[in-house]
Amino acid sequence: MKRHWHLPLTMALSCLNAPxxxxxxxxxxxxxxxxxxLEGPEAPKSAACQEARRIGGAQAMYDWNAINQTPYGDNHQAAVPDGTLCGGGKSEFKGFNLARSDWRSTPIxxxxxxxxxxxxxxxxxHATKYFRFYVTRNGWNPTMPLRWSDLQLFGSYNGNPPxxxxxxxxxxxxxxTGKTGQHIIFVVWxxxxxxxxxxxxxxVRFSNDTGLPLSNPWREIGDIIAHENLPAGSSVTLRVFDNRGHDAxxxxxxxxxxxxxxSNWPYKLAQKVNAASKAVRIGMISQRQRIVHIxxxxxxxANRVYLNDGYKGYSYALDVNSGGAR
Structure with missing residues (x-):
């Protein structure tokens, strides 16, 4: 059967509706x-997401933007006890409190x-009082339940952000500073x-190269997730739009x-894009000897989409023509 999918920014091969x-x-x-x-609530791809679905069901994934509580007087620790932080203290999200080291992570x-x-x-x-940003301390063990004592505050934003x-x-x-390897960034809004x-x-995964990069003009704007094999004769097209929505x-x-x-077509697409595009790159970002690589x-x-700072406001979509459809 021939199909054609056109997908907006950050939505990878899925027609899923957020609540x-x-x-x-x-x-x-x-x-x-x-x-x-984003992997797909009914059939997630990674082992960690599959186990979260087995424990808590698919509905929690559809409710991704409802990890909330009403902590009186900013007493977040009372509302969200140790061991339940990633699920926001809600039983619906209990599968996401699993202490394991193979959650899909973002290179930082x-x-x-x-x-x-x-x-x-x-x-x-909503009108915002603050965003607070925490990171796990050095020596944190990802195979142990996450506790408030595992977190260090590293930043905050008061009021409404842009x-x-x-x-x-x-x-x-x-x-x-001083962070390498796997960590969790925990945010309270x-x-x-x-x-x-x-x-x-x-x-997240911090680079093992702890020096600051000489420059890094690349900002993540989404990812490429392959939900299924595509038959011979298919094609995949990455379309890049300028800040007015025109094809660039x-x-x-x-x-x-x-x-x-x-496991192959995102790689093949990334090779084509990285060789030809002025605005975007696809892959995994890393730093070696202060040089940034994608x-x-x-x-x-695993492949992410990165936008060059010189092309602010640009976006992308992924067109998939299955079985030779045009």
Whole structure:
């Protein structure tokens, strides 16, 4: 059967609808629950998301923007006990409190000033009292339940952050120093017009190269997730739009039976894009000897999309023509 899928920013090969009554979560680096939602609530790809679904069901993934409580007087620890932080203290999200080291993680590389742009997807924006940013301490063990004592505050934003047309808050923070390898960034969003607060765990990996990069013009704007194998004769096209929504670039790859495997076609697309695009790169970001690299990988879920600072406001979509459809 021939199909054609056209997908907006950050939605990878899925026609899933977020609940309209809920409020938001961290998009970059991606929240753990939202990451599983993007994989597909009914058939997630990663082992960690599969286990979270087995324990708590698929509905929690559909409710990714409702990880909330009403802590009186900012007493978040009372509302969200140790061991339940990633699920916001709610039984619905218990599968996302699993202490395991294989949650899909976001590689973190700062800019030359040591800063990183955090993006919070607010499906229903609210008046904001503050955002608080925490990171796990050095020596934290990912195979043990996450506790408040495992967290260190490294940044905060008081009041309403800048918001784009897509209802995303943008906050640039100085990253904590001395962090390498796997960590969790935990974010609390507290409203100013009620006691409601939202909680978010983002699994991240800091570079083992602890010096600041000489420069890093690349900002993550989404990812490429392959939900299925594509048959021979299929094609995949990455379309890049300028800040007025006009077509700026188009990068197409034709697939045979091997290249169409779910673990292969994002890699093939990334190679084509990285060789030809001025605005975007696809792959995994890393830093070696203070130089930033974006390298495609053969993976169903690992490749991210990065935008060059010189092309602010640009976006992308993924067109999939299955079985030779045009």
């Amino acid at each position: 309209l009554w809920a409020h938001g979560t961290m998009e970059i680096p991606v929240n753990r629950v939202y990451s599983c939602y 590389v700062p800019d030359a000033a040591g800063e990183y742009e955090f993006v919070y997807k607010a499906t229903s924006p 918001q784009d047309a897509g209802r995303r808050y943008h906050m640039t923070m100085k990253l904590p 507290k409203r100013s017009d009620s006691e409601e607060a939202f909680y978010s765990c983002s699994d 670039e188009r990068h197409r790859v034709e697939l045979d039976a091997v290249a169409g495997l779910a 390298t495609p990988v053969r993976s169903v879920t």
